[in-house]
Every structure is written in structure tokens, then in C-alpha cells.
Amino acid sequence: MAAVEFQNVGIRFGEVPVVRDLSLIVEDGEFVVLVGPSGCGKSTILRSIAGLAAINEGDMRIGGERMNDADPAARDIAMVFQSYALFPNMTVAQNLGFGLKIRGEARAGIARKVAEVAAVVGLSDHLHKRPGALSGGQRQRVALARAILRRPGVFLFDEPLSNLDAEFRTAMRAEIVRFHRNQGASMVYVTHDQTEAMTMGDKIAVLAPLAAGHKANLMQYGTPDEVYNRPANLFVARFIGTPRMNVMTLPVDGGTVRFGSQTLALPPAAAHLGKVVLGQRPEHLRLAATGSESGLAGSVEHIENLGHEMILTLATDLGPLILREARSAKVPSLGQQVRLVLDPDHVHLFDPVSEQRIE
Template sequence: MSAVSLQGVDISYGSVDVVRNLDLDIKAGEFVVFVGPSGCGKSTTLRLIAGLEEGRAGHVSIGGRVVNDVDPARRDVAMVFQNYALFPHMSVADNISFGMRLRGEAKGKIAASVADVARMVGLQDHLHKRPGALSGGQRQRVALARAIVRKPAVFLFDEPLSNLDAEFRAAMRYELSKLHRELGSTMIYVTHDQVEAMTMGDRIAVLAPLKQAGRSNLMQFGTPEEVYHRPANLFVAKFIGSPPMNFFEARAEGGSIRIGALNLPGAGHLPTALTVGIRPEHVRLGAGDGPSIAGTIEGVENLGHEKLWFIATAEGRIVARTSDSAGHGVGENVAVHLVADRLHVFDRTTGDRVEV
């Protein structure tokens, strides 16, 4: 396993900048997820690490070695693509061993390696089959096995689960996390799915398109807990979380934060123009302590283990998440309480988080 470092990386297509001023230090053995919307440069950055893209500026290091001018085949990385990229005329065993056979390795070593990795990914009963006879999840396992058998320093995954249905995606998330624990390898995983990012990554790099990002695509790099509970800016706060965070335009007045007619405790050093956010699970309905906003329930989604409440208020629609079977109904007028110590406050001008 090897550490991966990106320093001052810029990537352009002609005159169009795609990635700008990207700095990332990924520890050896870490599982890091690049997450963000389309156009944020996550797959482009992954391909740069693999050597399939050229940067305009900056350095890429793998295991302490700068690899900007190193051929992709000599970077000691293995990449798993979204579309599997299997040879349809070859058996599973031949697909897995293709690289080893190309390098002229001994037949005995190839057979032992294929058998070991097939057991690891649960394909030992399918080695004689061709990819067309396999399910989507099984084909993705073949692609994983082909990468694992190389024993690379770094694994690169480019949205490998996006072609699978929900059931297979959940199963493969577990398998990949288990594989990481067993191998202890450095893994970099690209996805637009925040569930994959939150459940799989040791750390998450949240990226934004340059038109929204400004100086750099990197909005925040931290653990899932840090990104969820302490978003660094409005972009991260809006992107991470399902259902998304509730937002209100607010103003700092004296020692308080004013949201319409609602006064919440604040601090004197805050910028005047603020955006205040709160997660749906930190909104309380009905009787409660502290200031509240009057609202009317417009709708409810019963998800079994929880309910999502959609409430119209003078400050806009608010979504609340509850785990109880509260006896509210559509059309009912309710008091909406915001848990004051769970508020996220941002400078409306810069979008940056403000500590209260």
C-alpha cells in the first residue's frame, strides 16, 4: 500500500479549466471517496492519478514518488471502471488472469492466484463461465478480482456500482468495505452517491464544479462525521444529507440571530447577512422548549422506521424527520422548534461556515 499526494493540480481541456489548485494527501491504507455532482472533476482527477489524463500544473505522487511522467503501466495502480470492461469471449478465469498471462507469469502461480482471489470475491463456482452468463453484480466482482490479482499499491474505482440495482449496490458496498479491511490497500473511490461516500469512506473529499467552487474544486476533506456534522461551507451543507438540510435567510442583530420573527442565541462577532441551516432530524414538532415557528403540515412520508414531515411556514418549507409515530396529520397546525445547539451558520456572502 502507498500514500497518494496531489499538490497544486490543475487540469484543463483546451481553454476550459476542469480542476484547479487541488491539494490532497491520502494516507497509505486509507479508503478515500471523491464525491460531488457531475462536472466537479472527480473522475478526471482519478484518471490523472492513473496516468490516463495529463495535468496542466502540479504534482502527483504515489508512495513518495512523483509519477507525472511515469507510464500508467508502471504506476502500480489498478483501476475498476463503471462498465466492467471484460472480454466477452473469455471465461471468468481468463479475464481475471489476463494481465498475469500478458506478463508471462508461471501457469502454476496464475492458477493459484486466480483460485485465491475467486474465493475472496465469491466467484469460485463461476470460473468456467463467460461474462454474458453472469449477473451485473457478478461481472463487477470479476472486474474487482482482475484488479486484486495484480496486488497494486493503489486501487482506483470509477463509479463501479452505478450500473447495479439497489439490492446489488448495497451488497457490493459491504463487499468493497470488507475487501479493504482484508487487503489493507489504499483505495480511492469516485461516486456521485452520498450514501456510498458516507458508508464506505474513511475520509471524503467533497468536490464542486469550478463555477461554484471558485479557487479550488475541493470543498472539504474529512471523515463522514466531520462532513455531515460540521460542513465547511454552504455547498457541502446542501450536497451532503438526505433529505437535505433546511435553510433560512437570517441576520445577526446584537447578540441574536434573527430568522424572520424568530430570535435565536448567537454571538456579537457574526457577519450581518447569514444563512442558517438545520438537519431534518433536529427539527421538533408540537410542544417543546424555546422559540418556535408556526407551521402547517402539508405532507408526510412514512418510511416505516421514520417519518418525514413537510411543513409550510412563514420562513418557507421545513422538512422534519422523526423516528416516533407522532399523531400529527396533514393540514394540522403545529409549532416547529429548531434545536438551537444544532444550527449551522454560514456567511451568506462567502458561503463559509461561521462558528457561533
């Protein structure tokens, strides 16, 4: 049974549509990441699962049951907020026990459950403290523990790592993934950080803002590999991957396109077009051997040294292109003239009008 199912869902803020025609299924036990730029509706979608944002059209089901108008407390979900939303006037123990107390559980039962969950997330020594006395990571754990206590069918995370510093974020990322493996519950996780999306999700839903002219929010829904290796459209191609995919619009001539002196044959679906958008990831673009006349001429404009690899920005007739080169290779110097060669096996083609992928 699907944990969460959206069927043609639309959400408006007043007259302004924020989510349109969303159909998406989160399978039982799956970790799904909703990713996209600001305004793409990712948080709104998450909040609609929780019952904090009203659904105007379509159906949303949790565990097979239609939950469009159900009370937030009756949805079998738990949410970890971006700000953690811990009650500052209560101790950690009181924060954790709040829901149980509201639901009228006996004191002894609350104390036992709180102690259990605190042990799970390593907070046993902090139960008497108030959130203000905790570090960012500890607050994060309190928020997580509060969610665990509810034993929900679905965990919802709203950018829970964005308030943490970079080093700690990586550690917490692993912790949440491990947590997912241990709990086995379904999780929906919102982030604007595509690295988080790629590293954490079983599946990624890439979302685009309606305000940018898209007909629907959902651009692609698939595994990280699918989304990275076979982006369904230009939006996904540009959004997923750091550095971004190189994208250039090239005229089609006799079923081929030219990249400098390099000629590429197009598949039948693209051969009849006047122009085609060609994409290639920085790690697939190659420098030609010195003295070679193949490929496209360019000059090295900027070098980013990351230690294990170099990221080169090259000025070419087709605009700036990014190339990723292992540090072991011979690296050109700034301003040096080089030639670039496309890897024909890793070319992505898109229709310039519809922006959809061409196979």
C-alpha cells in the same frame, strides 16, 4: 508514507479547466471517497491517478514518487471501472489472467494465481464462463478480482455500484468495505451517492464543479462525521445528508436572529454581519408542544411515511422546511397548523457572501 498525494494539481480538457488547485493526501491504507455532483471532476481526479487523464499543473505522487507522466502500468494501481470493462471475448479466467499474460508470466503461474483469486471472491465455479453469462454482481467480482491480482498499492474505484440494483448495492457496499479491511490497501473510491460516501469512507472529499463558479474543486476533506456535523461551507451542508439540511437566510439584529418567536444569540464572529445563513438538519428541527406559541408557525404540506420515521415538509414564512420525526411520536395530519423550534445546539451558521462556516 502517503499512498497518493496531490499538490496544487490542475487538469484541463483543452481550454476548459476541470480540476483546479487540488491538494489532498490519501494516507497509506486509507479508504477515501471522492463525492460530488456531475461535473465536479471526481472521475477525472481518479483517472489522473491511473494515468488515464493528463495532469496539467502541480504534482501527483504515488507512494512518494512523482507519477504525473508515468505509464499507467507502472503506477502500482489497479482500477475497477464503472462498466467493469471486462473483455467480452474472453472467459473469466482469461480476463483475470490477461495482465499476467501481457507481462509474460508462465502459464502454470497464471493458472495458479487466477484460481487463488477466484476462490477469494467466490468465482471458482464461473472461470470458464464469459462475462456475458454472468450477473451484474458476478461481473463486479470479476472486476474486483482482476484488481486484486495486480496486488497494487492503491485500488481505484469509479462508481462501481451504480449499475447494480438498490438491494444488491447495499450488499456490495458492505463487501467492498470488508474487502478494504482484509486487504489493508489504500483505496480511492468515486461516487455521486452521498450515502455510499458516508457509509464507506474513512475520509470523504466533497468536490464541487468549477463550472458553477467555485475557485477550487475541493470543498471539504474530512471524516464522515466531520463532514456531516461540521460542514465547512454551504455547498457541503447542502450536498451531504438526506433529506437535505434546512437553510435559511436571516437578518441579524443586535447580535441575534429570530426564528419566528424564538431568538438565537449569535457567536461574536457572526454578530456583526447584516445577514447570516442558518442551517439545521431535519432531525434537529422539532415540533413545539401543542398550544405553545414558541418558534415559527407552519403548516404540514407533505408527509413521507418511512415506517420507522416520518419526513414532514412544512410551509413557513421562511420557505419550505423539512423535519424528521420518529414514528413513535404523535404525528400531525396533512394541512395541520404547527410550530417549529430550532435546536440551538445544532445550528450551523454560514457567511452569506463567502458561504463559509462561522464558528
